[in-house]
Amino acid sequence: MSVALEEARAAAARGEVPVGAALVDPAGQVVAQDGNRTRELNDPSAHAEMLVIRAACRQSGSERLTGHSLYVTLEPCAMCAAVVAAARIARVYYAASDPKSGGVEHGARVFIHPQSHHQPEVYHGMAEVEAAALLTDFFRQRR
């Protein structure tokens, strides 16, 4: 999660919503890390989670990341939760909850429906205060 927090801080420094993610392979190696880049890339799908999943799939030459773990500083939205399921990621660790846009424990709750072809293990709350403070500070400065 410390790598994901670093990426969230780097995103804030680029003027992007400060969310960061890291993808860890079954051997425990970080295989991809990135932060939000929706503004930089003019891409509404360029959330941190999506970017690390695409990067790891490209590197491994596979659509699936079986046995991998995703660390992200904020609860994934419905889009990111669904791509986690599509990639068959084994475990998701997220720091802060996101009542406004989350799609795991809020709203669409993507993983609980039979249409989700895979249900990862989900853990949350680690580094929650730090991850949430990054977001609060970012939006306070913008107002």
Next chain:
Amino acid sequence: MSVALEEARAAAARGEVPVGAALVDPAGQVVAQDGNRTRELNDPSAHAEMLVIRAACRQSGSERLTGHSLYVTLEPCAMCAAVVAAARIARVYYAASDPKSGGVEHGARVFIHPQSHHQPEVYHGMAEVEAAALLTDFFRQRR
């Protein structure tokens, strides 16, 4: 929808699940068209809808596609529904329903939750028989 169906047929010819999409700007021009490329690109997010949304955003230099219409041959999954909402697409037209993986009228029902920051108008059923037949034929040949 005929452009989307063409793209679905082209996807089948490439060995991809035959789903196609077209994005139409407020003036009625097709600004992006594509079919599934998850296998070709080793990208679990490379659904037809995601590819046309990313292409149109790249071309327009914006994360948002206000006033645009998306035509797609199959009910979008939760991932694609969420990126439609993120891009503020005005209208979604889909041909066949997808009880197995859909995220609009099935499962996550992404647009009905307050966490979806935008609710497009949704229309479905046009060219349903043709779009569904493409999928049925594709999976029958694979078995």
